[in-house]
Amino acid sequence: MGEDLSRSVPSLPPAIESADLEWRDGQPVSKRFGDVYFSRENGLEETRYVFLAHNRLEERFQALPSGSTFVVAETGFGTGLNFLATWLAWREQAPNDAQLHFISVERFPLTRSDLRRALALWPELEPLADALLVEYPPLVAGTHRLIFDGGRVRLTLYFGEAREAWQSLSFQANAWFLDGFAPALNPDLWAETLIQSVAEHSQPGTTFATFTAVGAVRRALQAQGFTVRKVPGFGRKREMLSGELDSDSRLDAMTDAASADGEILVIGAGIAASLVARNLADRGRRVRVLSKGTGPADGASGNPQAALYVKLGVDYGPETQLALHALLHAQRTYARYDQQCASDGFWHPTGLLQLATTEQEVSRQARFLDRTDYPADVLRPVSAREAGELAGCPVDHGGLWFPASGWLAPAMVCSALLDHPGIICEFGCKVTGIAPRNDAWHVTDQRGRQWRADQVVMTGGHEVSDLLPGPAHYRFRAIRGQVTQLPAEALHDPNTVLCGQSYVNPGHQGYAVTGATFDLRDSDPEVRPSSHRENVEKLDSWLPGIWRDGVHPPIETLRGRTSFRCTTHDYQPVVGPVGAGPEGLFVLTGLGSKGFALAPLLAEWLVDRITGQPACLTAALTDRLTLSRCVSGTR
Missing domain, CATH: 3.50.50.60 (FAD/NAD(P)-binding domain)
Structure with missing residues (x-):
């Protein structure tokens, strides 16, 4: 959900309900559970004492062999404070070529604005908190992979029920942060089946720590083979629990399937x-x-421009779930690498309009909006008037606005x-x-x-x-596709990517790419005038106002490129x-x-x-x- 977006509890996927907070003395408190997210005395020191110290993370990070992987798993992401404290310790203690994976679940994630406000309490974490805020995903249920420090740190963030997360995710932890609210306030988080999942995702010697000391949690951990110790708690909490999964030897680093030397x-x-x-x-x-x-x-990747685009299904099934999460991950990935690029940049997040240019598409989008609920920072419906304002050129149709999408320079x-x-x-x-x-x-x-x-x-x-x-x-099938480069001076150059029965990108280096043809059983690699005509006529049919002088350029003057896309049955x-x-x-x-x-x-x-x-x-x-x-x- 967007920072300034206020919305009711979503009843349809893929959106997920956000945390309902109140702020007491500048600190977040869950209205739903009536509990604090961290110690009022000092939340960062509580994290370091309870989770880092009692999992012995700093000494274990120091002892890691070169090129190894360490996995921390957590049962409640909350404000991300535990992750940031772990990341900071990793930066300071672990080998430069080691990999940290941090896996966390959150049923009621904070909005980006609430997350920013909470993390502002810790100035020493500001650079890491800023990086997290940049990568923090829209509030969409499911698995999100966030990447930091040039790939040295990976956060797998699951928005949804903890029980579902541990049943569906594949990993083996080296250390567990059994976080979340107190068992009496959030009993589902501490159910025996969830503790069983914790054990199943642990290897011999995996450690755990939790700020609770209640008997039900201790007994559930012991029943799964964990050695459990009561130790002094932090601040006003008298006791807490820590321990490890029984084993004859400790295995601190995962062994990668591929040798770092090969x-x-x-x-x-x-x-x-x-x-x-x-x-x-x-x-x-x-x-x-x-x-x-x-x-x-x-x-096939070599066209002058490529729109970052998926068409989401009316019903939120597995194919649509994959397409949505892929789109969100792609937006983060290209933005991250573009920042590292020394050239003028290849990622252009102009936004993208998926216009309803036929009666069939108008009906499809209406059913799509009726059956699913997407956060507005993923997509939202717009009228023809607003679409024209966003595009900066004449548009006759409304549609769906994807504010974080755009286009790329493929080469x-x-x-x-x-x-x-x-x-x-x-x-x-x-x-x-x-x-x-x-x-x-x-x-x-x-x-x-x-x-x-x-x-x-x-x-x-x-x-x-x-x-x-x-x-x-x-x-496998090879499908011929020819794109056409339209001279930018011949267009009312759009500000954003426009998709209808075809697509057109904003102009770049004097040209805007439109297309592409979809030619089955056609192996001709040459650029053909007939395909240019097809592209121009199709664009003219759904976006007639694109031409500056009311007519398209002569077909014989147009440039383009042919490639072959691979698809499956x-x-x-x-x-x-x-x-x-x-x-x-x-x-x-x-x-x-x-x-x-x-x-x-x-x-x-x-x-x-x-x-x-x-x-x-x-x-x-x-x-x-x-x-x-x-x-x-x-x-």
Whole structure:
């Protein structure tokens, strides 16, 4: 929910009800539970005493081996104070190349404005609090992955019930913060089934701490195999509990599935490959990118402009849930990398209008708004008049306004992502074969060069199917798409991305991109005047006021580009292990026309899988994206 947005309790997904606060002496108190979020004496010192000290985090951080991963899990995010205190200790004590994963659940998340007000109480945390506020997601139920310190710190924030979170998330914790309100005020949080989930997500030697000392919590922890100790509490609290899961030895750092010493091969250099390679490199892996082109983004990712856009379903099912969370993650991802870019920038968050330009779309959007509830900082309905004001050009239709979306310069994105000391790029390298040998993967190119790797990630659109090992045939389709570059001086140049029966972007470097055609069973790679005419006539049909002089430019003067998007039989992407041969071969493809929106989140999950780190997506979503569902027979 937006900072200045006041709304009633949402009754429909995906929005989630925010915390209902009152402020007493400048500190937040939950009206719902009648309890404080932190000690009135000193909340930060309480966090350090209860959670950091009694999990021995500073000494454990200092003792971590190079390149390791440490996982902290928490049962109530609240104001984020525990996370920020842990992050600060990590910065000060852990090796520079170690990875911190912090996993937390919140049923009633704070709005961004309440979060800002609460964290302003701790000036020493201000730089970290500001970073958290920038990344803090809209109040949408489900899993959000936030990334800090160049990928050194990852926060997996689940908005929803704790019981649902622990049943659906995949991770093993090294330490638990059993936070939340007092058991008598919030009994659901402390149910025996939830404590059982805590044990299931713990490895031998995992520690815990909680500010409560009630007998029911102590007995539930002991029943799950935890050693429990009563120790002095903080401030006016006489006692608290701490302990660990029984074991003969302590295992403080997770062992990653991919060795930090082994090079990982990524095939392709489009948006999927670039995001996977950079994600791996940011986590300390060495990556070699093999691409047949002469530079980044030479295939389907290489258009001059790309709109960051998804079309959300009328009913909030798994496909729409994935699309929404992917869009939100993509907005954060491109903004974060754009800040690190030394050039003029590739991410343009102009906002995006999805206009209802047909009776069918008017009806669809009406049903969409009736059946679902989205926070206004994700999307909101607008009239034709407001749409025109936002666009800054004549618009005849209302629709949906996505304020945080926009457009990208694809080649700049991919180049910036691949510009990392841990990534080596080899262009002009057309991969012709991938085969298992001696429990590893051997990759061959057109000149007979070979590379050996334990892990290989295949991107590259529909051409992936020609390289996959085994006799299976896969239901991938290559769809021809031609875009048209319209001279900006011929347009009432829009301020924002406009989507109707096609799309048009704001002008950039003298041109605005529109399109693209959707040409099934058409393998012609050439730019055709007939496709330019199709793009112009389609744009003219739903946005006739776009032309400055009332007419479009001569077709024969227009420039453009043709590429081939890869989609699957069910129009859902493919991500995950291949399953043929030894472990270590992965694929990310089938993104269709929504690659720039889907790829950041899918790449994040895929690298979670490759490295054996906590997953940012639930199995309920990723099980629908397996390669095996696309098998149709043998070659």
